[in-house]
Every structure is written in C-alpha cells, then in structure tokens.
Amino acid sequence: MANNPIAIEKWDIWFQSWLETLSQIDQADQIPLELDQAYELSLRLTDDAEIQTLNAQYRQIDRPTDVLAFAALEVDSPQSEEMRSLPLYLGDIVISVDTAQRQAEQQGHEVTYELAWLAAHGLLHLLGWDHPDDDSLVRMLSQQETLLQVVGFATRTG
Template sequence: MKFELYVENSFEEHSPSQAVNITDQTWENWFRQWLEILHPDLPPAPSYEVGLRLTDDKQIQALNAQYRQQDRPTDVLAFAALEGDLPQSEEMLASLPLYLGDIIVSIDTGKRQAQQQGHSLSTELAWLTAHGLLHLLGWDHPDEDSLLQMLKQQVILLKAVDISIDTEWQ
C-alpha cells in the first residue's frame, strides 16, 4: 500500500514542546501499519495521503474556536476529507492518492495528558494521532459503546507499532 504523509511542526521554535522525539520516518511507518490494519475501512485507492500537524495549545484553540465553536484548547482535531462525495471518475481514483484529511495534535495538551496517564509524550502523541486517524475514516463516539469500540481500536493500532498503553476500561 502506497502512502504519503505530510508532517508539519508548527509550534514556536523556542517552545518546550520541541522535545518531541518522533521522526517523520517513524510517523510514516506508524501510519503505513495503521492503514494496513484499517484497510477494510478504507475506500479503494492506489495510495493514500494524510496531513499531520503538531502544534501548541494557542494554535489548536484558534482552530477549535473557528471550526467547532469551542474557544478552548483540545488534544486532537481531525478534518476528514471523505465526508463529502468521492470523485466520480474511476480514472481519477485510479491515478491519484486519496486524500483522507488532516490531523492536528496539541503537543502542550499531549504533555499534560501524558503526565496524568503516566506514560511518555511519544505514547500520548501516538494515541492521539491514532484517534484522529480513526475520525478521518468515519469512526465517531457519540455514546459510551462507540467510544469503547474506538478506544479498543486505538489500543490495537498502538500495539501494532509496539506501543503498549495501560487502560482501565479494558
């Protein structure tokens, strides 16, 4: 499966958030493995494309206010490209990467949550990014049962990239 990932670090240069130690290659490997697992949820395409933006609380708060009318920071936002109709041309689908959407993660919130959960920032960022990817593919959690299913799927995705996470709800 072909895959393209665009990673953007948009936090301030002198921010303590710079401590993220996940290379672009690691992100690409994680997404590739996750998309292999999630292949049944993917529309057919020759390749896939995802944008990942690592940012700070200030920037994610502005996006959260603009797009969700919630003027506060959040941990992850996902902007799915597949919510509308797919292009009709089979020729187009056969030749272009299918853009799944963008995932925006706040490193500042991720740091706080990692400390609260007692695991590393890298683990928290992987957890949040996997959650965002599931949203790009149409997963949602409007109720407790669907949230539990989504969280279980996140655990599966993290295990696939050798990240274990303690969960009280399992």
C-alpha cells in the first residue's frame, strides 16, 4: 500500500505526546483525557484510490481527501471503572500519502511535516474537535500547530 516515511515508534511517541498535551486542556466540547488512562487508535496510511472509496462511502464525496477520522466515542460517552482498566479506543485515522505528498510540495515543506499535521488533525477529530465555522477552524488549526511543536516541528510561517 502506501509508503510510510515515519517509523512506527515515532508515531507512537508522537501520539503519546499529543494525548498527554491534550489531557491538560479543559474543553467542554471535547472528550476529556486523563493521564492515567491508556488509549488506543488506528492509523492507516493509504493512497488516493482507497481514501476516495472511503470518502465516497462515508461522506458521499467521490474524490480523494487528505485525512479521514472515524471517532469511536461520543463526547458525552460515560466510562465505567471497568472500562478504565482497558485501553480506551478512540477510533481510526486514515491518511492519503499521495495527497500528503502533493500538499507538502505545494506548501514547500517535507512530507513528514504534512503527515504529522494530518495525523494531529485526525486525532483532534477523534476527540470531538470540529470546524464548522471560521472561529472553530482557527482554534483547531492553532491546536494542531501546538501539537506539532510538542513533537519538535518548528512553527510554520507563510
């Protein structure tokens, strides 16, 4: 399938760092995270053909996209003590490496940065973040920028 220019171990470190960072944010309209809870999600790096199929099937948009997020939880999902002893499954993130490569070239940065950007965006969607209007989009993009800084990416300019 798609080539993964980022080692699995690096993805693990990034997602763990992002979840720790997000656990410190108190947002009423997002899934609350706790440091003592284990979390699980899936990340699939694919190509434009597969993501177009998924986009058509789940969003009725028959074209490729850069990232899709399929949340497993609702923001107000109660968690029992029994559930807290297991990793909490957040959902699935699917990224088209083809689209990420094109976007990275268009914006003049490395594909690694673009993949991390898209993964952070997908993670925020799994946690209940959304961007139905300009204000919420600005907040979400700002949070993505923070997450990338946490794992060592410099702030993008321009």
